[in-house]
Amino acid sequence: MARNDMPDGGRRRFIAAGAAAGVGALLAPLLPAAEPAVSSAPLITKPIPSSGEQLPAIGIGTDSFSESARTEIRAELGRMSELGGTVIDTAAAYGDSEALIGDALASLGSRAHVFLATKLVASGGAESFARSLERLKTDHVDLLQVHNLNGVATLLPPMQQWKKEKKIRYIGATTSRVSQHAEMAATMRAYPLDFIQVDYSIANRDAAATILPLAAERRIAVLVNLPFGRSSLFREAAGRALPPWAADIDVKSWAQYFLKYVISHPAVTCAIPGSTQVGHLTDNQGAARGRLPDESQRRRMEEYWDNRSASPA
Numbered sequence: 001m002a003r004n005d006m007p008d009g010g011r012r013r014f015i016a017a018g019a020a021a022g023v024g025a026l027l028a029p030l031l032p033a034a035e036p037a038v039s040s041a042p043l044i045t046k047p048i049p050s051s052g053e054q055l056p057a058i059g060i061g062t063d064s065f066s067e068s069a070r071t072e073i074r075a076e077l078g079r080m081s082e083l084g085g086t087v088i089d090t091a092a093a094y095g096d097s098e099a100l101i102g103d104a105l106a107s108l109g110s111r112a113h114v115f116l117a118t119k120l121v122a123s124g125g126a127e128s129f130a131r132s133l134e135r136l137k138t139d140h141v142d143l144l145q146v147h148n149l150n151g152v153a154t155l156l157p158p159m160q161q162w163k164k165e166k167k168i169r170y171i172g173a174t175t176s177r178v179s180q181h182a183e184m185a186a187t188m189r190a191y192p193l194d195f196i197q198v199d200y201s202i203a204n205r206d207a208a209a210t211i212l213p214l215a216a217e218r219r220i221a222v223l224v225n226l227p228f229g230r231s232s233l234f235r236e237a238a239g240r241a242l243p244p245w246a247a248d249i250d251v252k253s254w255a256q257y258f259l260k261y262v263i264s265h266p267a268v269t270c271a272i273p274g275s276t277q278v279g280h281l282t283d284n285q286g287a288a289r290g291r292l293p294d295e296s297q298r299r300r301m302e303e304y305w306d307n308r309s310a311s312p313a
């Protein structure tokens with residue numbers, strides 16, 4: 001049932017949940033007339049191992065945010081907060097993304113309710129970080145990540161200092177390429193990271209062999225980028241039906257199939273699917289509710305995906 005089609009009681013409970021998050025009243029006018037249904041099941045959260053703080057298991061990636069989509073971006077971030085999502089991943093290198101997020105959060109009044117993650121590289125250093133804070137319109141970010149492992153040794157000392165000064169809450173490093181996984185593993189062993197970010201999807205499982213077990217062992221939180229393979233997974237799934245047993249894990253779309261596969265890995269803390277449309281955001285947030293696949297259901301999901309050319313269209 002779409003949110004706007006809820007009977008009064010359900011609608012009141014939904015709005016009350018948003019108000020409890022402190023943002024419902026601000027966000028109500030942003031809601032579009034029709035959008036994918038979101039289950040009323042509790043939000044799935046996962047702990048950050050270094051602190052125990054709980055994070056909702058689905059956030060948003062923003063490397064495609066651009067000025068031309070300013071209105072939609074504000075609506076997306078508003079809708080995400082209303083649905084309980086908090087994690088926003090951006091980077092100094094993502095064009096207008098930081099500035100658009102800063103403007104949207106300021107006008108929504110929702111900075112205090114989100115978990116803001118950005119990135120920098122060694123050549124940018126302190127100047128880049130200061131610019132990120134200014135563009136994001138905040139005095140701190142929740143997570144600062146070394147982008148693509150570019151300058152970890154140089155950046156870790158100042159990042160640790162910024163952490164002491166409460167300009168950042170957590171320290172991380174990112175990659176999105178399997179060819180960098182060995183370097184990522186070495187970095188995880190060498191430095192005291194709170195988070196890593198890595199590419200992982202049902203079509204790109206390499207991280208499960210190396211990076212994810214190491215993250216669990218070293219108690220490092222994991223953000224997952226490219227859960228849709230930059231949307232290539234939708235093209236590969238086009239015309240294929242979801243399996244009938246998708247209902248057993250509360251999956252209603254291919255996006256939810258891909259995301260529930262990712263976040264059900266025990267070492268994964270949060271997936272950050274990129275989206276620039278409210279409908280996509282709502283679909284993706286739906287994966288943060290309901291049942292997750294267990295180990296044998298995960299194997300079944302892999303088999304169904306691997307044999308998709310044999311499955312009925």
Ligand SMILES: NC(=O)c1ccc[n+]([C@@H]2O[C@H](COP(=O)([O-])OP(=O)(O)OC[C@H]3O[C@@H](n4cnc5c(N)ncnc54)[C@H](OP(=O)(O)O)[C@@H]3O)[C@@H](O)[C@H]2O)c1
Binds near residue numbers: 283
């Ligand atoms: N090295 C790094 O640190 C690194 C590298 C890459 C990415 N990242 C981070 O990871 C995030 C995710 O990666 P990504 O955005 O490149 O790739 P992705 O999440 O794998 O895929 C994004 C694509 O999927 C589409 N999409 C989203 N939700 C959908 C839905 N429910 N149904 C159908 N299509 C849907 C989006 O379309 P619309 O835009 O039309 O909604 C977009 O084209 C990035 O935004 C960025 O924050 C980090």
